[in-house]
Amino acid sequence: MTQDRFHGVGLGLRRPHLEEVARREGHGVPFWETCPENVVGDGGRQHRLACAILDRDPVLTHGLTMSVGGYDPWDETYLQDLGDFLLRTGTPWHSEHLCFTRVDANCLHELLPLPFTREAARHTIARARDLQSRLPVPLLLENITYYAELGASDMDEADFISTVLEGADVGWLLDINNVYVNALNFGFDPKAWLSRMPLDRVSQMHIAGHKKFGNLTIDTHGADVIDPVIELMQWTLARLGRPVPVLLERDNHIPDLDALLAERAQIQAAYDAAYDAALASAEARHA
Amino acid sequence: MPEATTGSGSEPRTLRLQRAMASLVLDADEVALEADPGRVARSQALPGADQQAFRDQAEAMLTYRELARASLIEPLETMFPVTKALLEPAGAWEPCVQAFLEARLIRSGQYRDIAPTFLGWLASTRWGQDRWPFLLELAHVEILEVLVARFPDAARPEGLRAEPTPEDCIVLDPATQILTYTHAVHRASEASPVPEIRPTHLIAYRLADGDARLLELTPATAALLVRAQDRPLGEVAAALGLAGPDAAMTLLKDLHRDGAIAGFQTPT
Numbered sequence: 001m002t003q004d005r006f007h008g009v010g011l012g013l014r015r016p017h018l019e020e021v022a023r024r025e026g027h028g029v030p031f032w033e034t035c036p037e038n039v040v041g042d043g044g045r046q047h048r049l050a051c052a053i054l055d056r057d058p059v060l061t062h063g064l065t066m067s068v069g070g071y072d073p074w075d076e077t078y079l080q081d082l083g084d085f086l087l088r089t090g091t092p093w094h095s096e097h098l099c100f101t102r103v104d105a106n107c108l109h110e111l112l113p114l115p116f117t118r119e120a121a122r123h124t125i126a127r128a129r130d131l132q133s134r135l136p137v138p139l140l141l142e143n144i145t146y147y148a149e150l151g152a153s154d155m156d157e158a159d160f161i162s163t164v165l166e167g168a169d170v171g172w173l174l175d176i177n178n179v180y181v182n183a184l185n186f187g188f189d190p191k192a193w194l195s196r197m198p199l200d201r202v203s204q205m206h207i208a209g210h211k212k213f214g215n216l217t218i219d220t221h222g223a224d225v226i227d228p229v230i231e232l233m234q235w236t237l238a239r240l241g242r243p244v245p246v247l248l249e250r251d252n253h254i255p256d257l258d259a260l261l262a263e264r265a266q267i268q269a270a271y272d273a274a275y276d277a278a279l280a281s282a283e284a285r286h287a
Numbered sequence: 288m289p290e291a292t293t294g295s296g297s298e299p300r301t302l303r304l305q306r307a308m309a310s311l312v313l314d315a316d317e318v319a320l321e322a323d324p325g326r327v328a329r330s331q332a333l334p335g336a337d338q339q340a341f342r343d344q345a346e347a348m349l350t351y352r353e354l355a356r357a358s359l360i361e362p363l364e365t366m367f368p369v370t371k372a373l374l375e376p377a378g379a380w381e382p383c384v385q386a387f388l389e390a391r392l393i394r395s396g397q398y399r400d401i402a403p404t405f406l407g408w409l410a411s412t413r414w415g416q417d418r419w420p421f422l423l424e425l426a427h428v429e430i431l432e433v434l435v436a437r438f439p440d441a442a443r444p445e446g447l448r449a450e451p452t453p454e455d456c457i458v459l460d461p462a463t464q465i466l467t468y469t470h471a472v473h474r475a476s477e478a479s480p481v482p483e484i485r486p487t488h489l490i491a492y493r494l495a496d497g498d499a500r501l502l503e504l505t506p507a508t509a510a511l512l513v514r515a516q517d518r519p520l521g522e523v524a525a526a527l528g529l530a531g532p533d534a535a536m537t538l539l540k541d542l543h544r545d546g547a548i549a550g551f552q553t554p555t
Contacts, residue, residue: 019292037397043439043462045497065396071302078396103309109398111353112308120301148347151304151328152336185347216350 001135005032005058006092006204008246009268013059014250016050017257027257031058033247037065040081058060059089060204060245062173063096065107068131068141068213069114069124070100083136093203095130095173096142098124098164113146116160124125130166140203141165143211145181145219146169149211157182158196165201166270171197175206176233177219177249190232207233210247222252224263233267234274241278246271270273303331307341311348312355312389315510323548324348359393359401360384366402366433370426379415386414399437402430402501419483421470427491428472431464432499435491438462447550451539452551453521457512463492465504465512473501492547500545511535513544 010031013021021027039050053172063082067287086094099111114120122168132139143161155163170251174197183190188233207230209223225248233246248264306484311320319326324345325338341348349434363384364371374380387408393401404425408414415422441461448455457467468483473489488509492500504512507527515523519525520539529535 017309038399041397041439042399044437044493047437048440069301070305071299075396100305101396103305104391105394106309106313107393107396108309108312108355109358109393109396110312110351112305112351112355115304117301119299123299123301125369129288147350148344149340150308151300151333152340175473215346218350218354264452 003224006060007243009207009246009248009264009271010060010252011057011264012062013050013053013258014248014254015046015050017255017260018053020257021053022049024257025056028261029057031060031245033060033062033249036061036082036085036094037063037066040078040149054089059091060247061089061091061094062142062247063085063094064111064257065101065109066096066131067107068096068098068127068163069120070102070127072102072105072122072132074134079134083134086135086137091137093138093140093171093264094135095204097144098141098161111144113144113150114156114160115150115153118154118159119150121155121160121163125167128170129163130162132168132170135260138171138203139168140173141168142206143173143178144175145178147185147216148263152223157186158193162196162198165198170201171203172201173204173206174199174202174236175208176236177206177208177210177225177229180229180232181210181219182219185186191235194232194236194239199236202236202240202244204232204244205236207246208247221249222250225267230262230267230270234270234277236276237271238278238281241282243271243275300333300337303333304328304337307331307333307337308372308483311341311350311353312322312418315385315389317352320343320352321349352405356388359388362398362401363387363405367405367426367429368477369429369475369480369542370422372477373419373422373475374415377418378420379553383415386412403434421468421472421484423470424470425475425480425482428466428468428475431489431491432465432501434516435462435493436497436499438493443549444552447552449543449550451520451536451543451551452518454553456517456519457515457539458549458552459512459516460492460546460549465490465509465521467509473503490547491540492542492545495546499548508535517554520551 002105002221008030011029013032023073097111099116101108114124179190207225208221209225211220211223212215248267250260307327325342327342328338371380374383374446387405389409392404392408409423409426447458468487471485472488474483475482488504488506489501490504491499493499500555507529510527524535
């Protein structure tokens with residue numbers, strides 16, 4: 001059962017930790033998340049270590065550059081390799097970002113915002129449905145951090161995301177930190193925002209650190225998760241009333257494995273407390 | 288002077304907005320972009336409201352430029368520190384990177400492919416090589432060990448022998464590369480990025496523990512390793528006038544032990 005294998009707080013599998021993770025079977029991490037772009041087609045010792053871990057431990061997969069909202073045709077060779085990789089890992093789903101990364105055959109290697117328009121929503125829905133039809137596992141889309149709206153908007157971000165998720169009929173990878181950062185940058189209440197969203201579609205969550213630069217807060221994945229973001233994760237888990245897996249992302253200023261495991265354990269404790277409270281609340285309602 | 292309009296109003300507005308964002312990230316004229324981020328929307332024939340949105344969110348739009356360019360440039364600075372040390376004092380590193388970005392050649396979604404793509408661009412355009420004729424060789428040697436270390440694993444041919452005979456030819460490990468440079472670029476460093484003019488032969492290969500190793504070869508040994516891949520070792524050694532075939536055999540055995548040579552087999 002998916003929910004039995006994937007709950008609690010997992011970690012992103014990163015190159016600096018491969019040696020140690022491969023050596024330490026009793027690391028206590030319930031699952032890893034890996035980016036197929038970083039594994040497919042690679043070779044050498046680090047690659048072999050990554051594959052050994054992915055063959056040994058539960059894994060979720062998270063893509064970076066498919067450009068779901070873009071116009072470039074899919075790379076059919078990569079799609080085939082990706083499908084093989086997803087099956088090999090046994091991931092229950094594959095997530096991608098609700099954004100564009102490619103324009104006219106150029107990959108910009110940045111998660112760029114889609115226009116919040118009906119045209120962009122219709123286009124992205126069609127692309128997501130097509131991508132889903134080509135993947136061997138269900139597709140999730142992740143809400144990104146955005147720092148500007150791309151062009152004049154027909155709707156707000158919440159309506160755009162909801163429209164795409166519902167129209168494409170895909171699951172949601174809810175990035176809690178991205179909601180928090182967007183709320184800071186655009187001045188809205190993250191709980192009110194989440195209350196408008198189709199939370200029944202959430203299959204996984206992300207949590208991460210961020211940093212303020214000038215007038216903008218940037219989703220850096222380079223710092224510890226702050227308490228308000230952990231509290232927002234707990235609030236969301238309580239609303240969900242079910243234990244979706246949460247992934248702690250760390251891509252910059254990556255600490256040593258023990259420090260990251262300690263942060264994971266702290267967030268796991270918060271996760272357990274929130275879920276226990278949700279269960280107690282449900283029991284009280286049915287008493 | 289107004290910039291040229293490249294967008295077509297008949298294409299989807301979403302696509303034109305994405306092209307405007309790509310221009311904002313990749314285009315050269317930073318001063319003009321800072322003065323008016325709406326110019327990239329105008330060049331795509333986007334409506335006035337879209338152009339205004341770019342202007343109204345100027346700080347955030349320029350943050351995207353900064354973030355995306357940092358993402359694209361970081362692997363170049365990491366992988367080519369000696370090339371950067373060569374070009375930067377001459378004020379040529381940033382123009383080099385900008386010319387590469389404007390060529391719009393980064394096709395792969397795999398981040399590790401950015402540095403090899405830059406190398407390919409240097410080879411095809413010969414950028415800067417009138418002034419620095421060794422530039423391509425320098426950049427190549429800088430990523431050589433990484434390319435060898437990360438070469439995709441492949442099954443080795445079966446039926447190879449571990450001990451060479453004069454009738455055998457050499458089968459290299461798929462990750463092994465034999466290079467000839469006109470400059471001793473492998474000796475260049477950030478402190479001393481201009482290499483000595485000296486024909487240089489190298490073998491780069493992957494050790495059993497996964498690390499890459501670079502060895503300098505004599506011209507005759509390099510020729511032996513190249514030519515004896517499809518001709519008998521004894522015949523090639525004689526043609527090269529190698530005086531001590533035993534020494535060559537010892538080197539071949541060492542390279543086999545270290546993983547550079549997959550094995551030996553009779554030519555087919």
